[in-house]
Amino acid sequence: MKRRDFLQAALATAAVPLTAAAAPDTVPVAATRRAPAIRSRGIEPSDTLRMAILGAGSRGQYLVNQFLRLPGVRFDGICDVYAPRFAETRAITAEATPTFDDYRRLLDRARDFDALVIATPLGLHADHAVAALDAGLHLFLEKSLALNVEGCNAIRAAALRSDKVFQIGTQYRYAGWYAEAVRRIRAGAIGRPTHIHAYWHRNYNWRRPVPDPSLERLLNWRLYREWSGGLLAELGSHHIDTANWIFEALPERVVGDGGITFYRDGRETFDHVQAIYRYPGDRMLFFSSIIGNQRTGFQIQVFGTGGSVELTLEDATMYYEPARAASAVPAELLESTAVPSLSTSGDMPYRGPGERIVVEPEEDGDPGLRACAAFTQVIRTGMRQDAGIDVAWAGGVSVACGIEAIRSGTPVSIADRVASGG
Amino acid sequence: MKRLLGTLVAWSVAWTVHPAASRAQEACPGDSVYTSAWEAMGTRFRLQVVAPDRTTAEAWAERAREEVERVDRLLSDYRSDSEWERLHRERSVVTDPELFGVLRHVDAIVAATGGLFDPSVGALMDAWGFRSGRFAVPSDSTLARLTAISGWNRIRFDAEERRLTLPSPPYRLDPGGFGKGYAADRVIGILVMLGANCALLDAGASTYRASAPPPGRAGWPARLPGSSSDGDGILLAHVALSTSGASGRSFVADGRTWGHLLDPRSGRPAGTGGVVHVLADTAFDADALSTALYVAGESSAPSILARFPGARARFVPGSSGWIAAPDP
Numbered sequence: 001m002k003r004r005d006f007l008q009a010a011l012a013t014a015a016v017p018l019t020a021a022a023a024p025d026t027v028p029v030a031a032t033r034r035a036p037a038i039r040s041r042g043i044e045p046s047d048t049l050r051m052a053i054l055g056a057g058s059r060g061q062y063l064v065n066q067f068l069r070l071p072g073v074r075f076d077g078i079c080d081v082y083a084p085r086f087a088e089t090r091a092i093t094a095e096a097t098p099t100f101d102d103y104r105r106l107l108d109r110a111r112d113f114d115a116l117v118i119a120t121p122l123g124l125h126a127d128h129a130v131a132a133l134d135a136g137l138h139l140f141l142e143k144s145l146a147l148n149v150e151g152c153n154a155i156r157a158a159a160l161r162s163d164k165v166f167q168i169g170t171q172y173r174y175a176g177w178y179a180e181a182v183r184r185i186r187a188g189a190i191g192r193p194t195h196i197h198a199y200w201h202r203n204y205n206w207r208r209p210v211p212d213p214s215l216e217r218l219l220n221w222r223l224y225r226e227w228s229g230g231l232l233a234e235l236g237s238h239h240i241d242t243a244n245w246i247f248e249a250l251p252e253r254v255v256g257d258g259g260i261t262f263y264r265d266g267r268e269t270f271d272h273v274q275a276i277y278r279y280p281g282d283r284m285l286f287f288s289s290i291i292g293n294q295r296t297g298f299q300i301q302v303f304g305t306g307g308s309v310e311l312t313l314e315d316a317t318m319y320y321e322p323a324r325a326a327s328a329v330p331a332e333l334l335e336s337t338a339v340p341s342l343s344t345s346g347d348m349p350y351r352g353p354g355e356r357i358v359v360e361p362e363e364d365g366d367p368g369l370r371a372c373a374a375f376t377q378v379i380r381t382g383m384r385q386d387a388g389i390d391v392a393w394a395g396g397v398s399v400a401c402g403i404e405a406i407r408s409g410t411p412v413s414i415a416d417r418v419a420s421g422g
Numbered sequence: 423m424k425r426l427l428g429t430l431v432a433w434s435v436a437w438t439v440h441p442a443a444s445r446a447q448e449a450c451p452g453d454s455v456y457t458s459a460w461e462a463m464g465t466r467f468r469l470q471v472v473a474p475d476r477t478t479a480e481a482w483a484e485r486a487r488e489e490v491e492r493v494d495r496l497l498s499d500y501r502s503d504s505e506w507e508r509l510h511r512e513r514s515v516v517t518d519p520e521l522f523g524v525l526r527h528v529d530a531i532v533a534a535t536g537g538l539f540d541p542s543v544g545a546l547m548d549a550w551g552f553r554s555g556r557f558a559v560p561s562d563s564t565l566a567r568l569t570a571i572s573g574w575n576r577i578r579f580d581a582e583e584r585r586l587t588l589p590s591p592p593y594r595l596d597p598g599g600f601g602k603g604y605a606a607d608r609v610i611g612i613l614v615m616l617g618a619n620c621a622l623l624d625a626g627a628s629t630y631r632a633s634a635p636p637p638g639r640a641g642w643p644a645r646l647p648g649s650s651s652d653g654d655g656i657l658l659a660h661v662a663l664s665t666s667g668a669s670g671r672s673f674v675a676d677g678r679t680w681g682h683l684l685d686p687r688s689g690r691p692a693g694t695g696g697v698v699h700v701l702a703d704t705a706f707d708a709d710a711l712s713t714a715l716y717v718a719g720e721s722s723a724p725s726i727l728a729r730f731p732g733a734r735a736r737f738v739p740g741s742s743g744w745i746a747a748p749d750p
Contacts, residue, residue, distance in 0.1 A: 065518045066518075068518040069517055071583065093519065205484075208485075209478065209616050211616060211617055314503070364502050364511070365502065365511070366503035366505075366508070369508070
């Protein structure tokens with residue numbers, strides 16, 4: 001199968017993104033728009049895409065490398081305020097890629113580029129993304145969308161007035177095992193999904209080595225509130241986006257808390273956070289991230305009335321509830337051929353095997369690369385997007401309100417924030 | 423965990439000092455050696471680094487772990503999300519400059535070793551069960567067929583598009599002969615850029631890469647695996663050490679031990695036991711060269727070493743200690 005065929009097939013069968021019909025009435029979520037094709041601007045799909053990177057730290061360099069694995073992509077600009085990033089990124093492009101130390105100078109040359117990748121600190125996303133879209137560039141923006149609701153709305157408005165492609169970097173929208181799990185959930189495999197418990201637990205201090213103390217806030221921006229939403233934004237944005245995807249809705253409100261208990265080293269963002277999001281219909285997402293114990297790792301447990309799904313960074317596994325006449329298991333599942341996999345005595349946790357989801361070879365592979373491939377394919381062909389501005393906005397607003405809830409220690413009504421424009 | 427140097431060098435053995443260790447002593451960023459170990463790429467990595475304090479050492483070790491993980495996602499033949507497996511799944515891919523460069527370098531080593539180092543033995547590795555662990559001695563006809571379809575020169579490199587094209591299955595490349603060495607080189611290079619210029623990284627003791635030695639020492643002590651005496655050691659500075667032998671993945675059948683280092687000419691496990699140690703500038707070259715020399719045997723070693731300036735080898739058991747290329 002040719003590469004384009006496989007991508008189109010993969011995207012055509014992926015689950016639908018958040019749509020107006022699925023969102024609560026108070027939330028102005030636009031229907032997914034069809035992205036414009038380069039062809040319409042007189043550029044053939046076979047032409048080389050000229051790209052630039054804004055924010056060439058570790059994530060930016062990862063994205064440059066991923067895009068260079070795609071046919072017809074080259075990088076003609078590297079922009080960062082920290083000069084050592086130029087040599088590091090040129091080592092990845094393997095050529096003397098032009099460099100810029102101010103994003104405004106880069107955007108002055110916007111006509112030299114087709115598309116921009118932004119991987120700057122979260123607090124800078126709004127300024128950078130709006131300027132890039134207004135400069136007429138296709139934009140791949142690293143997640144999350146913005147640090148606050150105002151920033152999310154500004155980027156959304158810029159994306160809607162632009163005729164260019166916008167994609168957010170929540171790459172698990174492009175993971176084959178996620179897509180298949182969501183397909184099965186939509187088909188009723190676990191009954192009605194009601195609760196999601198999501199974790200990203202790690203055991204390391206999240207601190208980058210700094211060659212000089214004067215660079216601490218620049219290189220360790222994730223640890224400081226001015227530019228960072230902390231663990232909820234940098235790690236939890238994946239889980240929150242996945243919950244929006246599965247529940248097909250924007251959460252209504254969020255409560256959260258956290259603290260610094262492992263690393264009292266001057267950092268401002270918490271080293272453990274917990275947040276509870278309420279979705280329409282009293283459905284709930286619980287998210288936890290701690291960085292002092294990694295036993296739980298990354299996992300998303302989706303609980304439904306007839307079964308459960310466990311999503312990890314590498315696979316997905318289905319579990320089916322025992323069919324009992326008096327239980328919440330839907331009648332159609334009682335009759336189905338799904339073999340109950342839970343058999344516990346007393347109330348011990350189930351520790352047996354489930355049904356591992358097998359991903360077709362054409363949907364297998366690194367979601368990060370598949371996300372980058374989809375971005376270039378959308379630009380070239382105008383096919384439908386899985387992580388466009390609507391998905392990005394819903395995830396971004398959910399994350400921004402969660403950050404506010406955790407920092408303030410008080411519940412935040414997402415519906416009110418959205419209705420009041422921030 | 424803090425370990426003072428004095429405790430590290432309490433080996434009651436005769437040390438070989440590699441010539442590179444005799445260069446002028448460089449300043450290290452501290453006096454204490456910190457050790458960190460973790461599982462990756464199917465082996466146990468261990469980093470020893472001179473650092474000013476524990477927090478800095480931990481940050482450097484975390485950066486090292488990240489880089490090994492990144493290289494694993496590039497070269498692993500065990501994870502479906504690696505670039506290596508994408509190449510094998512799609513057979514013809516535009517890849518990043520790094521993988522293209524890595525395989526170009528392999529290409530040069532294959533040529534320099536006259537094909538005795540040849541990672542295209544993947545299908546043969548599968549037939550022997552060295553990848554799955556389900557060991558079996560393949561039939562002569564299977565070996566003949568798979569040897570015929572193998573061969574490094576069947577890969578197509580398109581430099582303009584940076585495209586790699588493999589022949590159809592079961593043709594397969596095995597990254598085992600250079601992947602851990604490349605990871606070690608990358609880690610040491612990054613640590614030097616961060617100011618951690620005195621470090622030793624080892625990947626399961628079969629591959630070492632050293633930068634500058636600890637303060638006041640001529641080199642980092644390393645054990646030579648598989649050597650005759652229990653504690654035969656060497657001091658390493660600005661050099662890589664790799665050891666190849668049948669002692670790693672192997673199985674016993676038909677009354678003999680079959681090791682995982684295949685002779686690409688026959689498709690059969692090479693050598694008759696023992697090990698070969700190689701010192702070279704990079705762990706990538708040391709890993710590949712030790713594999714090639716294990717296949718070649720001691721008598722052929724000097725002519726191969728001649729293509730790798732500065733490299734030396736020692737066969738155990740063997741007759742001649744450390745051997746190098748003959749003077750031109």
